[in-house]
Amino acid sequence: MYLKSGVPDQCTGCFACMDVCPVGAVSKVMRDDSFLYPVIDSSQCVHCGRCESVCTSGKAGGLLHSPIDCFAGIINNPDSFFASSSGGAFEAAVRAIREISPARDLYVVGTIWDEDCKVLHSAVRYSGPESLRPLNKSKYVQSDTSGIYRKVEEWLQMESTAVIFSGCPCQAAALRNYLGRDFDNLWIIDIICKGAPSQAFFDQYKAELEASEEARLIRYSFRNKRILENGTLYTRSAYYALDNGAERTVTRFTDPFLRIFYQKAYHMRPSCLCCQYKTIKRISDITIGDAWGIEKMYEEINPIRGVSLVLINTEKAVRLRKHMEKTMRIYDCDPAFAVENNAALRETECQ
Helix, strand or coil: CHHHHCCHHHCCCCCHHHHHCCCCCEEEEECCCCCEEEEECCCCCCCCCHHHHHCCCCCCHHHCECCCEEEEEEECCHHHHHHCCCCCHHHHHHHHHHHHCCCCEEEEEEEEECCCCCEEEEEEECCCHHHHCCCCCCCCCCCECCCHHHHHHHHHCCCCEEEEEEECHHHHHHHHHHHCCCCCCEEEEEECCCCCCCHHHHHHHHHHHHHHHCCCEEEEEECCCCCCCCCCCCCCEEEEEECCCCEEEEECCCCHHHHHHHHCCCCCCHHHHHCCCCCCCECCCEEEEECCCHHHCCCCCCHHHCCEEEEECCHHHCCHHHHHCCCEEEEECCHHHHHHHCHHHCCCCCC
16 A cells, blocks of 8 residues: 555555545645655544555455446447547447436536646536537546545435446546445446556646647647548547647647657556556446457448447446447447457556
């Protein structure tokens, strides 16, 4: 456990320890690797042990589920497809849950960009696909989860309210540890994650970009689906807008941040390099990611345009498939195929 050992690769940066502390004794500090870590103020600590109980370090085993079902999919609505990073499985899953949930209110938790291009966990009250747009798209920056676990717990205890929590597997595990029990009105969606750069790393890139452009960055979007200058759609790209009205599209071949993210590992959080969640066994009800290699089974599909992989991991989630089929074109595959074609589903030694 990081709070005892101080070993960086034992901290995922989930910060459930900060949310669970009853006296506010846990805060954040940036280490030399540019990532934030928890630190305890010994003068405030009451030694209740709650921070230890929620820590996800080394505790994944008993919470992991082997997939019950596995399929690929592409959402039917063109607007929804272009608003997504991959094939639109996130929206399809949310719509399926909304369809079967008896709750009056549905809160959907995920990552957003704030006005300063910081990535944080936030929530929307679901009122249709358009309400999901701030949560759409991958954000290749570790999100700030401050306060989100406490807020989810509050919503779950409200009458006729359901919650969908989406995040990295370590964040999903943190929520489960924080709550301490299952809730019928909680659905957890995790993503297939290769690792996360720090916000400070992105901030440095942003500062250099703004200096080069002589303008302020006001909007950024990874996994761009705008047509490139050569007339193709290539999702390993990004779009950004500046306050002088300029708009740019860059790819992993031309942009330094994208090039490092897709080709290097040194910018990742240390815990990401020996992640206990890089396995086909999952922490969530549903796992979503990219269906790389799907063209080997279905020649008509080009995965670089965007096609989702969906793993159904719990009995609770099994019934979602038939509702997702209403909004997506579904392509059957199996977990072995998913593991073969997605390195983030394969167990790995510490790098």
